[in-house]
Amino acid sequence: MFSPSQVMEINSFYWSLDVPVNEIIAAFGFKNQHELLRVIGPCKVEWQCSYCDGDIEARTRSQLKAIVDKKRDFDRRGVYSLAQYEFDCCASCSQRLIQIDREMHEARSKRQREELDRNLRSLKGMPYRQYLQTEHWQNVRNSALKRARFKCQVCCSEQRLQVHHRTYARRGEELPEDLTVLCSKCHGVFHETSELAERGRADAR
């Protein structure tokens, strides 16, 4: 245990920023920085909370340095270089703001998730013909065409390209591998042969 005067001394070394932390640790026989920080009290800085005008306190050297840098920036350019709560408002406001921020963020992502779910359900549920008219399908189709460099992936023709669904399992959220770009001729041939194969399999059973 340290006497109150030793604690004051340790704090003044720590907050002077001139003495390396390692030297303070060695000089006072701390095991590590964590142990040192337990006797370090907060350092008030000449900077008021931008929300409640209360004093801002640094808890660690790096916080103090950040505040000092920020203040220097503010004095020079009139703008903050850091937008983090820890550096421009007091501990209690920062707690409150972080909480508000988190709640807003959660509410926003919940709304976004719900909207995505609604969209996806409607894309999956609508008739296929109608699905082909949606903006979603137009985008998916265009990216498939771009990936295939606007060529049939079987015969390289650039005429009358169509985008074939290899599976409908992910309708509304297709993966690139779910789609193949085919010219209308290859597309027709493909569907004929797969129907033939399908029938062949059925006959064999």
Ligand SMILES: [Zn+2]
């Ligand atoms: Zn405050």
Ligand SMILES: [Zn+2]
């Ligand atoms: Zn083709």
Ligand SMILES: [Zn+2]
């Ligand atoms: Zn097809």
